[in-house]
Amino acid sequence: MLAVEALRGSNGEDRDGSSDNFSVDGDFAGGTLLEDINFSDLFMGIDDGDMLPGLELDPTETFADFSVGWEEDLGSPAVGEATDGMLGGVTQDTVVSEGEKDLRHGEEATSETTAEDAAAMTSEARSSTPDRGRKSSAAAAAATATATTGSQGKRKAKVDWTPDLHRRFVQAVEQLGIDKAVPSRILELMGIDCLTRHNVASHLQKYRSHRKHLLAREAEAASWSRRRQVHPTGRGVKRVGVNPWLASTIGFLPPPPPPPVQPFRPLHVWGHPTPEAPVVHMWPGYLSARSRSPTPPWAPPQPPLPPPPDPSYWHHLYQTGSGEGWVPHAMAKGAPCFPQPSPMVRFAAPPVPGVGPHPMYRAVPPTMGKHPSSQLQLDASPSKESIDAAIGDVLGKPWLPLPLGLKPPSLEGVLVELQRQGVSKVP
DNA sequence: TACTAAATAT
DNA sequence: AATATTTAGT
Numbered sequence: 218m219l220a221v222e223a224l225r226g227s228n229g230e231d232r233d234g235s236s237d238n239f240s241v242d243g244d245f246a247g248g249t250l251l252e253d254i255n256f257s258d259l260f261m262g263i264d265d266g267d268m269l270p271g272l273e274l275d276p277t278e279t280f281a282d283f284s285v286g287w288e289e290d291l292g293s294p295a296v297g298e299a300t301d302g303m304l305g306g307v308t309q310d311t312v313v314s315e316g317e318k319d320l321r322h323g324e325e326a327t328s329e330t331t332a333e334d335a336a337a338m339t340s341e342a343r344s345s346t347p348d349r350g351r352k353s354s355a356a357a358a359a360a361t362a363t364a365t366t367g368s369q370g371k372r373k374a375k376v377d378w379t380p381d382l383h384r385r386f387v388q389a390v391e392q393l394g395i396d397k398a399v400p401s402r403i404l405e406l407m408g409i410d411c412l413t414r415h416n417v418a419s420h421l422q423k424y425r426s427h428r429k430h431l432l433a434r435e436a437e438a439a440s441w442s443r444r445r446q447v448h449p450t451g452r453g454v455k456r457v458g459v460n461p462w463l464a465s466t467i468g469f470l471p472p473p474p475p476p477p478v479q480p481f482r483p484l485h486v487w488g489h490p491t492p493e494a495p496v497v498h499m500w501p502g503y504l505s506a507r508s509r510s511p512t513p514p515w516a517p518p519q520p521p522l523p524p525p526p527d528p529s530y531w532h533h534l535y536q537t538g539s540g541e542g543w544v545p546h547a548m549a550k551g552a553p554c555f556p557q558p559s560p561m562v563r564f565a566a567p568p569v570p571g572v573g574p575h576p577m578y579r580a581v582p583p584t585m586g587k588h589p590s591s592q593l594q595l596d597a598s599p600s601k602e603s604i605d606a607a608i609g610d611v612l613g614k615p616w617l618p619l620p621l622g623l624k625p626p627s628l629e630g631v632l633v634e635l636q637r638q639g640v641s642k643v644p
Numbered sequence: 645t646a647c648t649a650a651a652t653a654t
Numbered sequence: 655a656a657t658a659t660t661t662a663g664t
Contacts, residue, residue, distance in 0.1 A: 372653075375658050399647065414646080419658060422648070 376416045385409065386420055395428075 378386070389406035390398040400418035407417070 373659065375654075378657080401646070415659075418647070419660090423657070
């Protein structure tokens with residue numbers, strides 16, 4: 218029996234109100250913003266050649282699994298070109314696969330063979346388990362595990378930590394700082410609604426594990442290399458493959474770099490800014506006032522935080538036509554995760570455009586109409602570039618917000634930041 | 645509750 | 655074997 222593959226995300230148990238939507242690279246869907254995207258700015262210093270073939274999803278698998286969602290949304294040639302240009306054809310990989318459609322099973326489908334069962338069956342049930350109604354090993358295990366709780370045990374579908382997804386993850390981790398990178402905040406920064414905190418926590422665990430291991434190896438190699446400088450042996454240098462968890466510069470040589478001056482310098486992870494091209498500018502306000510991002514020593518000084526925007530005002534910016542919040546109804550019903558259309562937020566042009574921070578920059582309510590050239594539109598699920606443009610325009614200098622795949626809460630961060638920079642809202 | 649580490653599952 | 659989820663401890 219063929220398992221039903223769907224694009225929708227996990228239940229998102231711990232993510233209130235945003236359980237089933239997905240807004241990764243939402244701007245790619247419409248393609249309207251693509252022309253403005255400067256892909257070279259996307260990931261500074263990143264050579265996508267670093268990508269590990271081994272880590273990439275099997276395209277066949279990927280598109281087989283996600284065909285439903287992507288056929289519609291990435292069908293346009295323009296989009297295809299753009300995405301190919303950017304991520305070497307793995308743009309779509311930020312999709313989370315879900316081997317089950319447990320949404321509708323939540324409580325009601327306690328009875329028969331669920332999709333999950335079917336999926337699990339494919340691997341096991343056919344071998345033994347005579348009684349058909351019997352749960353698969355996974356289901357059984359889950360059931361056993363949750364027997365005490367009495368809840369319906371369902372093993373969640375695995376999340377494909379694709380290169381792009383992983384990159385977002387690492388980006389978030391780096392932005393937070395390795396010591397302050399906790400699942401909830403990482404998730405927040407990643408802005409990917411299909412992920413749950415547990416997903417991130419799991420990945421974080423693995424990330425830390427790998428990192429620790431690799432750091433240990435690096436240290437060992439360093440000492441070894443030092444020793445070797447004193448007592449050259451002439452032996453060959455051990456080579457290791459590129460590791461996605463660590464730098465693309467993995468070799469044991471050259472000798473160890475000078476001791477870091479910062480308490481934490483993001484490990485150079487594949488697909489991320491190189492030490493030579495560090496993050497130029499963090500986005501402090503992005504992280505909300507309650508705990509702004511730790512300012513790295515190499516980051517510019519941060520001005521004081523502004524008072525938070527009026528939530529009631531900004532809230533409607535996130536509303537969709539359905540009037541049920543920004544999450545399209547279809548998604549709430551468990552539709553596959555896919556880039557979603559969203560309302561626009563416009564930023565009126567400053568009296569003196571392009572010249573430094575302008576206190577009179579204004580945000581105006583969403584509008585779907587075409588924007589005059591004098592105005593800059595910011596999608597509610599804005600691309601990094603469009604936000605860059607918005608803030609950069611305000612500040613009159615390049616700006617690099619880290620998170621990709623922004624979603625409304627992130628947009629709020631954007632707005633907070635803009636307001637902090639002197640943007641005022643239109644009554 | 646959230647985070648983390650360990651145990652399991654695929 | 656690698657990597658994800660689940661469980662359990664703090």
